[in-house]
Amino acid sequence: MDLKQAFRHVPDFPKAGIDFIDITTVLQDPDSLVCAVDELCKRAEKYDFDLIVSPESRGFILGTPMCYKLHKGFVPVRKKGKLPAETISYEYDLEYGSAVLEIHKDAIQKGQKVILIDDLLATGGTTLANIKLIERLGGVVVAVVCLVELTYLNGRKRLSEYNVESVVTFEE
Numbered sequence: 471m472d473l474k475q476a477f478r479h480v481p482d483f484p485k486a487g488i489d490f491i492d493i494t495t496v497l498q499d500p501d502s503l504v505c506a507v508d509e510l511c512k513r514a515e516k517y518d519f520d521l522i523v524s525p526e527s528r529g530f531i532l533g534t535p536m537c538y539k540l541h542k543g544f545v546p547v548r549k550k551g552k553l554p555a556e557t558i559s560y561e562y563d564l565e566y567g568s569a570v571l572e573i574h575k576d577a578i579q580k581g582q583k584v585i586l587i588d589d590l591l592a593t594g595g596t597t598l599a600n601i602k603l604i605e606r607l608g609g610v611v612v613a614v615v616c617l618v619e620l621t622y623l624n625g626r627k628r629l630s631e632y633n634v635e636s637v638v639t640f641e642e
Contacts (some may be wrong), residue, residue: 471511474638475615476502477618491618491640493528507535507635510587510615513635514540517612519583521545524569525600526552528589532617536587545577545584547600558606562599569596573603580608591616591636594625601632 476499478492495628496502510532514522522540524533525547537544550559550570557572576586591597591614602612611632619626619636626634 471501471505473502473505474640491620493592493617495625496617497531502567506617507532507539509514509531509637510617511536511539513615514585514587516586516614517583517633519585519612521578521582521584521609523547523573523578523584523600523604523609524587524588525596529587533587545572547571547603556601557576559600560606561601562595562602564595565593569599571596571599571603573607578604578607578609582609586610586611586614587616588614589617590624591619591629591634592623594623594628597625598628601629629637 477494478495479573480490480492483490496506518626521543522533522537523545524530534544551574553572553574556575558575559570559572561570586600597614604611613633613635614629615635619639621639622642
């Protein structure tokens with residue numbers, strides 16, 4: 471299956487000049503969704519790991535079926551104030567402001583091997599913020615696996631210390 475053709479492009483969203491890659495068309499088509507999860511799993515299976523960590527919300531959609539298929543635990547990363555137990559947080563800058571991510575303080579044990587799963591790798595800023603949370607808890611990030619990578623935004627360069635894998639790439 472040519473999964474790349476299943477994505478919808480939304481020009482000028484959320485602002486002029488941005489070609490938004492919409493994954494909802496992949497999610498709503500059963501064959502595309504199965505293909506996406508299978509391809510993510512193929513990339514993850516190459517690594518020895520204990521947990522999948524995914525940020526809300528689209529990371530959850532992809533990370534949890536992977537956990538089911540690979541028989542791994544799932545750890546959510548959420549926006550500030552959304553997790554019920556004690557958390558640690560990480561504030562980082564975005565091109566239009568700042569954001570705060572949180573993870574449960576007891577979600578990852580020191581030395582546990584983690585794969586970070588997300589829908590999209592763009593500039594790498596949010597991915598790096600997720601990695602910082604994992605590492606602050608003592609987790610070891612063995613790979614970052616994304617469904618889509620926008621190669622022209624050079625996020626992989628920002629993550630040069632990590633194994634980075636993507637299923638579909640888009641050039642400018």
